[in-house]
Amino acid sequence: ELKVEQNPLFLSMQEGKNYTIYCNYSTTSDRLYWYRQDPGKSLESLFVLLSNGAVKQEGRLMASLDTKARLSTLHITAAVHDLSATYFCAVDMNRDDKIIFGKGTRLHILP
């Protein structure tokens, strides 16, 4: 059974600081996704990582995938208040678009 674990589940940080959210998963997969959800809103796709060593960056966010360690990271550089949201990672184990989500990391950035 595929399990996806994120940590931390809650993070409060100051603007301007750097931090990393971790996503571990329990079985082999080379498809990992990061989503953002604002309160009361739907999920917005941030990154799709499809191979070992994949790295993608958008603004202050950078995601990477290590399939051997079964680990993905979402790194936040010089955080700003607008990045406050809940971030989910999700894994597709069988390459069939059936993805399993982590519980989410609620990020609160203090101005």
Place this chain on the structure above:
Amino acid sequence: DADVTQTPRNRITKTGKRIMLECSQTKGHDRMYWYRQDPGLGLRLIYYSFDVKDINKGEISDGYSVSRQAQAKFSLSLESAIPNQTALYFCATSRNNEQFFGPGTRLTVL
């Protein structure tokens, strides 16, 4: 216009009632999904469909049923709603490794 729409957006119902949540998409995708979101639990897959004739159970299908009326429509039914089905429900479509989510339906079962 939104590519993935859900109706209703909010619904309050009583225990034992039958309720249907509807999802429509204009993206032309074959694959559609229903998830529920509970605080602190992330999203859990209820049912998914890879085409009109293909329906599959997800992680938590008990108490739910689905119907894929057409490529563009995928409905979720609660035959006899119970309070622990109170949640936020999302429909999604996918193609080429990416999922697209609807706006969500907030369901409350009293």
